[in-house]
Amino acid sequence: MKRTINKPVSRIVMIDPASPSTSVVREATRVLRQGGLVAFPTETVYGLGARALDPEAVTRIFTAKGRPANHPLIAHVLGVSDASALAARWSSLADELASRFWPGPLTLVVERAVGIPSVISGGASTVALRAPAHPVARALIAALGEPIAAPSANRYQSISPTQASHVASSLGSNVDMILDGGRSLCGIESTVVDLTGERPRILRHGAIPIGSIRTVVDVEIATGPVASNSSRVSPGMDARHYAPKTKLVLVDRRDLIADMCLAEGGSVGVILCGVADRSFEASRVVELPADSELYARELFATLHDLDARGLKAVIVEAPPNDESWLAVRDRLVRAQA
Ligand code: TXA
Numbered sequence: 001m002k003r004t005i006n007k008p009v010s011r012i013v014m015i016d017p018a019s020p021s022t023s024v025v026r027e028a029t030r031v032l033r034q035g036g037l038v039a040f041p042t043e044t045v046y047g048l049g050a051r052a053l054d055p056e057a058v059t060r061i062f063t064a065k066g067r068p069a070n071h072p073l074i075a076h077v078l079g080v081s082d083a084s085a086l087a088a089r090w091s092s093l094a095d096e097l098a099s100r101f102w103p104g105p106l107t108l109v110v111e112r113a114v115g116i117p118s119v120i121s122g123g124a125s126t127v128a129l130r131a132p133a134h135p136v137a138r139a140l141i142a143a144l145g146e147p148i149a150a151p152s153a154n155r156y157q158s159i160s161p162t163q164a165s166h167v168a169s170s171l172g173s174n175v176d177m178i179l180d181g182g183r184s185l186c187g188i189e190s191t192v193v194d195l196t197g198e199r200p201r202i203l204r205h206g207a208i209p210i211g212s213i214r215t216v217v218d219v220e221i222a223t224g225p226v227a228s229n230s231s232r233v234s235p236g237m238d239a240r241h242y243a244p245k246t247k248l249v250l251v252d253r254r255d256l257i258a259d260m261c262l263a264e265g266g267s268v269g270v271i272l273c274g275v276a277d278r279s280f281e282a283s284r285v286v287e288l289p290a291d292s293e294l295y296a297r298e299l300f301a302t303l304h305d306l307d308a309r310g311l312k313a314v315i316v317e318a319p320p321n322d323e324s325w326l327a328v329r330d331r332l333v334r335a336q337a
């Protein structure tokens, strides 16, 4: 079996998302079949993939990321028929959500079928399933003919990758092959919905807003983790997450930015939500769009970029406090923790 750790460099191979090269995909499946790790683009962020049904390969993902073994992974499939084969029970609600949002950035947590290795679930009795929309991800799953386990392709608790270079700088030689299919379109991770309780529960806000999920679900949707004595907690939702190395400060009021910049001696990056008059001194100022979906697209790439500049702090103007911004705000709050 191929070793995946401590090799000098990982291979980055270009692949055209509009028409993924069959020979590159075949080579990637060869790496996966040998138990190796392949990073690949999805529409949300890049994933670090391994054969989901091979416990040894899945274990290697945890090692490569430095992620605790009780933080469960998402199994990526082509659609409902593959998904329901991994589930002990596939409800009509699962069916409705999948038919509305798959392929796409929605992850469904369901009871795990007997025979599916528990290592993917971090020991829990459930499994998270997602059918990605990205053509490279789909080509890879189809060619392998099996589900692919894939967390975001970054070191534990650091910023998720939205392009191949982010994967290379975060995981380096811990990954055997990186498929470079350009930028991830959504820029933030999938929305995770737990269907194992009495009511559907959003465990992680993500690329599909809660308002869109409500159009399919006719009961009230719960949000956030459940009480920690329950089996329905979602490990992997640590307070600190998506964290840059540089100190990140979230400010609620635009007029406080100038003081923050002064306090850090001007060696700061500032991320604004929308355009602004600049009454402050900063090394770099980025205006992200005042639209939550467009903002999300740029957020992680902006954090990666600012983090590489050796600044004393990154000051982020908090986006509006309304529902459409939940996913973005969640990531900013965790990045600051
Ligand atoms: O967009 C995405 O979801 C990306 C791409 C690669 O698909 N993947 C991703 O994986 O973000 P990861 O491992 O970084 O985050 C998975 C999230 C975590 O919050 C984890 O706790 C939750 O899904 N999760 C996975 N399996 C679960 C389970 N069985 N029960 C509860 N939560 C689960």
Ligand code: MG
Pocket: 151, 152, 160
């Ligand atoms: Mg992650």
